[in-house]
Amino acid sequence: MPVALITGITGQDGSYLCELLLSKGYTVHGLVRRTSNTVRSRLDRLFNDKEIYDKRLFLHYGDLDDVTTIRRVLMKTQPDELYHLAGQSHVGLSFEIPESTCQFTAMGTLRLLEIIRDMEKRPRLLHISSSEVFGRPDHSPQNELTPMRPVTPYGVAKTFATQMVQVYRDAFDCFACNAICYNHESPRRGESFVTRKITRAAAAISLGLQSTLSLGALDARRDWGDAQDYVEVMWRMLQQPVADDYVIGTGQTHSIEEFLSFAFEHVGLNWRDYVVIDAKFIRPTDVADMCGDPSKAKRVLEWQPKGDCRQLAERMVDHDLAAMRTQKSN
């Protein structure tokens, strides 16, 4: 039975990946941060399945800046595959906390690479990189050869981590891959990211629970994919004979205004009646129009991005409506 270790298992991607690996017969270990909040709602379904939780899913406390503990967990679990998804992932927040963003996102990755380098039986490593590494590229769509020119603290931290993965692959022969992911969303998306903020607001406004939605700049365009679809491709990357980097996107972009329309139209409302611009959500620098070229992933990994953005937005609104209705009736 293959063994996987996931950092960031309680997040959107980590929880979907955990489900995918369990469905494929893996034993899954997850690294979780010790906080006073023990609610891990994205994993609830799995915790309630005794067969899985007792025998094939194990959580270990450990922070990315705690090398001793991470080394101990790696030595104890001896994973075949290590999916490194943890880190400070909010771009806007990275302007407020650049040091800790770099500590976790950049240095955290280097620490993992250093431990793997010393291991007798090295796990295959998947590092989740980001389209933010491209910053303001001079061509669109971007692919694996597009130069990295980040413009945000988060983008800089991800660039460091991505390039370290390449260095450890080349210099030390580690099986280490970068999944250069564009935005990917789902009903499990964190509530401070723009898509989920919008779908929750559309649901809440339609139920009379909220009256306005405060946002920052609305002109950016993003290549929004489906998170569940993206974890499948992460797994495929580690099944290849050779480690490599892949751009993971849909090749299509939408503006925030379009996403607003998808979500609000679904509940019969016009977003223009509710959105207010609040300067506190406008970033000092932002990437404008990000579009991924997934040709290599399609060709080598035989992967086809699924779904469209309107359907994704509608699915998220439906989820938020259902959750709010349940809460309201309790």
Ligand SMILES: C[C@H]1O[C@H](OP(=O)(O)OP(=O)(O)OC[C@H]2O[C@@H](n3cnc4c(=O)[nH]c(N)nc43)[C@H](O)[C@@H]2O)[C@@H](O)[C@@H](O)C1=O
């Ligand atoms: C690929 C990349 O994808 C994500 O980063 P992101 O693209 O920054 O995602 P977001 O949802 O925070 O912002 C999208 C856009 O929406 C604008 N925007 C307007 N008003 C609000 C607003 O009120 N909140 C937020 N969050 N954004 C807003 C904001 O300025 C930006 O232009 C992360 O997963 C990251 O980890 C990652 O790797």
